[in-house]
Amino acid sequence: MTGSAPLGGFAAVLEDVKRTRSKKEKVRIFSDYLSGIGAGDAETAARLATGRSSQRGSRDEAQVGYSTLLEVLREVTGAGREKVSGAYLKHGDLGEVAEELLGERREQPLFSEPLTLDDLESTFLRLRSAKGKGSGATRKGLVKSLFLRASPLEGKYVVKVLTGEMRTGLVAGLLEEAVARAYSVPKEVVARAHMLVGDPGLLAAAAARKELGALKMTPFRPVNFMLAEPMATPDEIAAHFEKEVYAEYKYDGVRAQAHKLGGEVRIYSRRLEEITSSFPEVAATLRRVEGNVILDGEIVPYSDGHPLPFQLLQRRLRRLEDFEEAARKAPVTFFAFDLLYHGEALTDAPLKERKRILEGAFRGVGTLAHSEPVKEASEIRAAFRRSRDLGYEGLVLKDPASLYTMGKRGSGWVKLKEELDTIDAVIVAAEYGNGKRAGVISDYTFAVRDGDALKTIGKAYSGLSDAEIAEMTAKMKELTVESHGHWMRVSPSVVVEVAFDSVQRSERHDSGYALRFPRIKRVRADKSASEIDTLERVSAIFSKQRLKLEGPPRGSR
Numbered sequence: 001m002t003g004s005a006p007l008g009g010f011a012a013v014l015e016d017v018k019r020t021r022s023k024k025e026k027v028r029i030f031s032d033y034l035s036g037i038g039a040g041d042a043e044t045a046a047r048l049a050t051g052r053s054s055q056r057g058s059r060d061e062a063q064v065g066y067s068t069l070l071e072v073l074r075e076v077t078g079a080g081r082e083k084v085s086g087a088y089l090k091h092g093d094l095g096e097v098a099e100e101l102l103g104e105r106r107e108q109p110l111f112s113e114p115l116t117l118d119d120l121e122s123t124f125l126r127l128r129s130a131k132g133k134g135s136g137a138t139r140k141g142l143v144k145s146l147f148l149r150a151s152p153l154e155g156k157y158v159v160k161v162l163t164g165e166m167r168t169g170l171v172a173g174l175l176e177e178a179v180a181r182a183y184s185v186p187k188e189v190v191a192r193a194h195m196l197v198g199d200p201g202l203l204a205a206a207a208a209r210k211e212l213g214a215l216k217m218t219p220f221r222p223v224n225f226m227l228a229e230p231m232a233t234p235d236e237i238a239a240h241f242e243k244e245v246y247a248e249y250k251y252d253g254v255r256a257q258a259h260k261l262g263g264e265v266r267i268y269s270r271r272l273e274e275i276t277s278s279f280p281e282v283a284a285t286l287r288r289v290e291g292n293v294i295l296d297g298e299i300v301p302y303s304d305g306h307p308l309p310f311q312l313l314q315r316r317l318r319r320l321e322d323f324e325e326a327a328r329k330a331p332v333t334f335f336a337f338d339l340l341y342h343g344e345a346l347t348d349a350p351l352k353e354r355k356r357i358l359e360g361a362f363r364g365v366g367t368l369a370h371s372e373p374v375k376e377a378s379e380i381r382a383a384f385r386r387s388r389d390l391g392y393e394g395l396v397l398k399d400p401a402s403l404y405t406m407g408k409r410g411s412g413w414v415k416l417k418e419e420l421d422t423i424d425a426v427i428v429a430a431e432y433g434n435g436k437r438a439g440v441i442s443d444y445t446f447a448v449r450d451g452d453a454l455k456t457i458g459k460a461y462s463g464l465s466d467a468e469i470a471e472m473t474a475k476m477k478e479l480t481v482e483s484h485g486h487w488m489r490v491s492p493s494v495v496v497e498v499a500f501d502s503v504q505r506s507e508r509h510d511s512g513y514a515l516r517f518p519r520i521k522r523v524r525a526d527k528s529a530s531e532i533d534t535l536e537r538v539s540a541i542f543s544k545q546r547l548k549l550e551g552p553p554r555g556s557r
């Protein structure tokens with residue numbers, strides 16, 4: 001095949017994938033499409049279909065803010081603000097808004113030279129490399145050039161990729177199935193390769209070239225983190241493992257995967273975004289580790305042997321001040337607790353072995369996470385108290401025999417936190433405050449996930465510092481899709497961890513519940529809207545709390 005595949009065909013395929021509810025059909029449609037295009041296009045298509053405009057872990061993202069997209073859409077289509085906000089209200093999806101508006105524009109583009117996947121890829125590359133002064137205008141220009149050439153359906157998917165909100169239901173597992181089917185490779189082989197390279201594009205290209213077997217874990221290609229399963233009590237945990245396990249302090253910072261290759265270090269966040277430039281001193285320390293490695297650990301605000309408030313990290317993540325100032329105000333330490341790669345992948349070695357190698361490579365260079373052996377519930381309880389007394393969040397208990405299961409909440413790792421529940425929710429609307437807070441956007445309505453929908457469960461006014469509110473004000477303005485006076489609907493993107501006293505039934509919110517006395521504990525910049533808590537969890541907390549207050553339902557004893 002010569003030339004790159006047309007974008008129109010790709011958009012039509014995604015539309016078909018989206019339309020069918022059957023997972024099998026989604027797989028069939030996308031795999032048929034993959035089999036008909038070359039390996040290079042398959043790489044782009046697989047990446048775009050999962051809502052990514054660049055390879056996973058790449059330093060720069062091509063993301064374009066909602067307000068820029070809306071502005072360019074208005075320019076290209078001549079639609080007014082009213083019209084745009086009406087369309088958003090109708091669809092609740094910016095991609096669909098673009099489709100509608102582009103469909104109504106007076107002058108339709110001439111389709112003499114249809115956009116291809118390569119065109120999109122090269123525009124995204126230019127978007128990613130537009131930096132510094134004047135880059136805002138360049139980015140706008142690039143997006144505009146796409147909208148000017150795109151058909152309504154193409155425009156819809158350009159927007160969907162740029163906002164990362166595909167909503168086609170082609171989740172990672174189904175994409176793997178499609179790749180397996182398209183290139184006649186066993187599903188397990190594809191899933192395994194996907195774990196090792198992380199990126200769906202590299203996966204599809206390797207499968208198309210029959211090179212899956214050659215894919216290896218490599219520094220600078222971040223992989224999904226292993227996650228811990230929550231358990232409520234030391235007794236439950238002792239009964240779960242029934243053997244001696246490691247009890248590690250649960251550090252309250254940001255999860256970090258540190259890669260070292262030759263003399264270079266790159267650090268990735270839980271979302272697999274590169275955050276090296278936020279923590280140059282961590283990178284400098286890790287450069288001294290011998291050999292090529294991938295470490296797993298937590299970057300913690302820390303000084304003189306004590307953890308500092310988590311909030312200090314937020315400014316560093318957003319690089320609000322120059323490095324020296326940031327490092328002085330918020331010194332950090334990287335606590336390493338796992339080793340995924342040491343010249344070769346170690347994820348299939350038991351934790352005990354990984355720790356042995358980690359200690360050899362890391363002792364004397366950096367700081368290892370505190371770890372002690374425990375077995376009985378009483379020992380777990382004592383270690384938990386010690387951790388809390390030292391200012392940590394609790395414990396993560398780990399089976400020495402467990403393998404590193406990427407991206408899974410395996411039962412090999414279990415976490416024990418303070419009893420108080422918090423909920424991760426996404427902000428969907430915001431309002432200007434009153435009195436002292438009249439000029440700033442300080443009231444936030446937040447929602448949890450219910451299947452594909454978002455359902456509101458409360459409104460929080462407290463918890464953030466003035467500086468954080470100032471940052472939020474800018475962020476909310478950027479995310480606004482519709483405003484009425486002092487109220488605005490925002491694109492669901494900012495995740496907050498909300499503490500509360502209890503869950504109540506409520507008519508006011510469409511979830512049917514409301515959090516009582518909600519306060520924002522922190523902004524979870526490390527989480528995306530797809531990772532927030534579900535309505536199911538809220539309702540489980542509601543039932544559990546009723547059980548606590550009222551005792552078990554009658555007749556159950």
Ligand code: AMP
Binds near residue numbers: 251253254255298396
């Ligand atoms: P949570 O954020 O409540 O789901 O708890 C899991 C998180 O705890 C991980 O993603 C890490 O960021 C963090 N964590 C802190 N200390 C450790 C540790 N020793 N082992 C594993 N994870 C840890």
